[in-house]
Amino acid sequence: MSKNLLACIALLAFTHPAWPLDLADYTLADLTHPYNKDTIYWPTSPSKFELKKLAYGETPGGWFYSANTLCTPEHGGTHFDAPIHFSADGSAVHAVSLERLIAPAVLIDVSAKANADRNYRLTIEDVRAFEGRHGVIAAGTIVLLRTGWSERWPDARAYLGDDTRGDAARLSFPSYGADAARLLVDERGVVLLGIDTASIDYGPSQDFPVHRIAAARDVGGAGESDGTGATAADGFHDICVADDD
Numbered sequence: 001m002s003k004n005l006l007a008c009i010a011l012l013a014f015t016h017p018a019w020p021l022d023l024a025d026y027t028l029a030d031l032t033h034p035y036n037k038d039t040i041y042w043p044t045s046p047s048k049f050e051l052k053k054l055a056y057g058e059t060p061g062g063w064f065y066s067a068n069t070l071c072t073p074e075h076g077g078t079h080f081d082a083p084i085h086f087s088a089d090g091s092a093v094h095a096v097s098l099e100r101l102i103a104p105a106v107l108i109d110v111s112a113k114a115n116a117d118r119n120y121r122l123t124i125e126d127v128r129a130f131e132g133r134h135g136v137i138a139a140g141t142i143v144l145l146r147t148g149w150s151e152r153w154p155d156a157r158a159y160l161g162d163d164t165r166g167d168a169a170r171l172s173f174p175s176y177g178a179d180a181a182r183l184l185v186d187e188r189g190v191v192l193l194g195i196d197t198a199s200i201d202y203g204p205s206q207d208f209p210v211h212r213i214a215a216a217r218d219v220g221g222a223g224e225s226d227g228t229g230a231t232a233a234d235g236f237h238d239i240c241v242a243d244d245d
Helices: 111-116 124-134 156-160 178-188 209-216
Strands: 003-007 026-030 050-058 064-071 079-081 102-109 142-146 192-195 220-223 236-239
Touching (some): 178 192
Parallel strands (some): 003 026, 003 236, 102 142
Antiparallel strands (some): 079 220
16 A cells, blocks of 8 residues: 655655665655745745855856855745744754654645634644544644645735734634644644644734743644645655744
């Protein structure tokens, strides 16, 4: 049977001592959005993605050479929030262990509920209903939450609920609820919360409880993933290549 291997940030081939991996047995799915002029950023970000060409063409020596410089705020596009984002004692990216970025994963789909309520938050009942069908979520698992919001990319107003630059007070999109996050992080021991919206807290949030709950347990978040590539509810592995906080 073909398995699914989902990449939060990029696809890579590797061999992990505790997890021998034959990529021939997997269907690979890239869950990232590209970085370009259309990339959606958190409204308070001071700039957007910038790519400047340093060289492109034939050199005096007769060979082709291409090089660029790029600049981007942290919180835009498919990105990883390291625990230090909301905890002074949390791990920065370089200190996050690979076991928290390369792990078995589950996909919880609330797209129908989010379609009916764009500020929907994952509930404890949603998690338990998922576990009733697929088994209790094991410690060390990455959780991906699908809301269907990827279909709105790259329309910032449709995706964020408001596209006013410099103002994050009127955002509207679904995400994790605080009680569900506590169940997943504190009781189940998951190692990463992923989402296909702009944040692991829902749009109207002003105090970001899910970020704080996760960071207190040194759990990171992966935001703005392309959820359209995820097809299986369980039985797959996730590779999150992190470059952020």
